[in-house]
Amino acid sequence: MTDTQHLSSNTRTLLDDEAVIRRVFDHIDNKNTDIGSECWQEPVEHYQSQDHFDAELSALRKQFTIYCPSSALDGPGAYSARDVYGIPIVVVRSKEGTVNAFRNACRHRGVQVAEGCGHAKSFVCPYHAWTYGLDGSLRGVPHEHGFPDLDKSQRGLVPIKCKEENGLIFVCIDAQGATVENELLGNTVGLIPETHRLHETSSIELPANWKIVLESFLEGYHIRATHTNTFFPLQFDNLNVVEQFGRNSRLCFPYRAVEKLRNMPASQWNIDLSLTYVYHLFPNILISNHPGFKAVVVLEPIAVDRTKQTTYIVTAVGANDTDSLALVDSALAVVNAAIDEDRQVIMSGQRGLAANANEHLEFGLFESSIVHFHSTMKSLMPGKT
Ligand code: FES
Numbered sequence: 001m002t003d004t005q006h007l008s009s010n011t012r013t014l015l016d017d018e019a020v021i022r023r024v025f026d027h028i029d030n031k032n033t034d035i036g037s038e039c040w041q042e043p044v045e046h047y048q049s050q051d052h053f054d055a056e057l058s059a060l061r062k063q064f065t066i067y068c069p070s071s072a073l074d075g076p077g078a079y080s081a082r083d084v085y086g087i088p089i090v091v092v093r094s095k096e097g098t099v100n101a102f103r104n105a106c107r108h109r110g111v112q113v114a115e116g117c118g119h120a121k122s123f124v125c126p127y128h129a130w131t132y133g134l135d136g137s138l139r140g141v142p143h144e145h146g147f148p149d150l151d152k153s154q155r156g157l158v159p160i161k162c163k164e165e166n167g168l169i170f171v172c173i174d175a176q177g178a179t180v181e182n183e184l185l186g187n188t189v190g191l192i193p194e195t196h197r198l199h200e201t202s203s204i205e206l207p208a209n210w211k212i213v214l215e216s217f218l219e220g221y222h223i224r225a226t227h228t229n230t231f232f233p234l235q236f237d238n239l240n241v242v243e244q245f246g247r248n249s250r251l252c253f254p255y256r257a258v259e260k261l262r263n264m265p266a267s268q269w270n271i272d273l274s275l276t277y278v279y280h281l282f283p284n285i286l287i288s289n290h291p292g293f294k295a296v297v298v299l300e301p302i303a304v305d306r307t308k309q310t311t312y313i314v315t316a317v318g319a320n321d322t323d324s325l326a327l328v329d330s331a332l333a334v335v336n337a338a339i340d341e342d343r344q345v346i347m348s349g350q351r352g353l354a355a356n357a358n359e360h361l362e363f364g365l366f367e368s369s370i371v372h373f374h375s376t377m378k379s380l381m382p383g384k385t
Pocket residue numbers: 106107108109110111125126127128129130
């Protein structure tokens with residue numbers, strides 16, 4: 001079953017793979033691409049202002065987001081600590097196999113009880129060794145007689161709303177105001193098949209506002225100019241099928257090899273070597289398919305001019321299948337080289353903000369998923385100009 005068939009009952013309006021490929025053929029034949037209905041001007045100030053950044057984070061804390069694929073927490077005690085919208089959290093798989101999330105701060109004097117990722121039987125604070133169970137409960141306090149009024153039952157790690165569905169782990173920092181949980185959950189059905197295991201995780205901090213990083217994933221207008229020797233030999237420049245669903249988008253980047261399908265019956269069309277879908281799951285998640293693997297990218301805003309980009313690569317290829325893994329790694333090398341090219345323009349775009357040349361950045365008809373994103377962000381911050 002294809003990605004799109006899995007999604008059909010939840011995403012309402014996405015085309016199936018055959019319709020996407022027919023639209024790609026039409027674009028190739030007519031030297032065309034999907035275009036949006038409006039252009040957009042986003043004020044440069046929205047990429048530079050601390051006040052605007054703070055307002056974004058406080059709006060985003062009310063949204064459900066994807067923290068990582070389920071396969072990144074493999075087995076009881078597996079944990080991962082990272083910031084989500086400026087809040088340090090730790091996500092951990094319990095002994096029973098369920099997943100919990102907590103604010104990553106000791107209830108003594110606030111030191112973070114977990115760092116990075118790994119496996120633990122408990123969390124021991126590095127400062128004075130208060131010890132917490134995987135369920136967040138405060139289990140041990142050295143020299144406890146120094147805290148005569150401490151009620152340990154009330155001083156567990158502070159929980160955060162967390163769900164595991166569709167092979168993904170979701171969190172919401174400020175769940176009280178959250179309203180779109182089901183939309184995000186429903187729109188991820190089938191994106192990460194159960195057969196996929198974690199192949200690798202990588203993380204990098206970029207000196208750029210998170211929206212500049214995000215925008216680089218959301219259009220195919222830069223394939224020839226930026227990805228001259230990576231994607232462009234394999235894919236078309238500015239030839240995409242672009243769809244919006246809810247607050248999200250899906251972009252189809254066809255490979256030149258899609259042409260081979262013209263001579264085959266549609267019933268035999270296989271998308272794996274013909275096109276890449278990039279799902280943008282609002283606000284900061286990208287899930288894409290590539291030959292032999294899928295990538296889940298999380299763009300975490302660290303500061304107004306810093307973003308942490310964490311990439312989880314998942315695959316159905318077995319850990320001992322060295323021949324197939326070599327193919328995965330060679331496809332991954334192309335993607336990583338292209339991501340390096342994106343980083344150069346992302347960092348340059350950030351530096352260009354300081355040139356004071358522009359009052360706003362301009363997004364055209366080929367960049368409709370970026371327009372959709374900015375328009376959604378604006379709707380979440382009604383008080384901001
Ligand atoms: S701050 Fe954690 S034990 Fe003191």
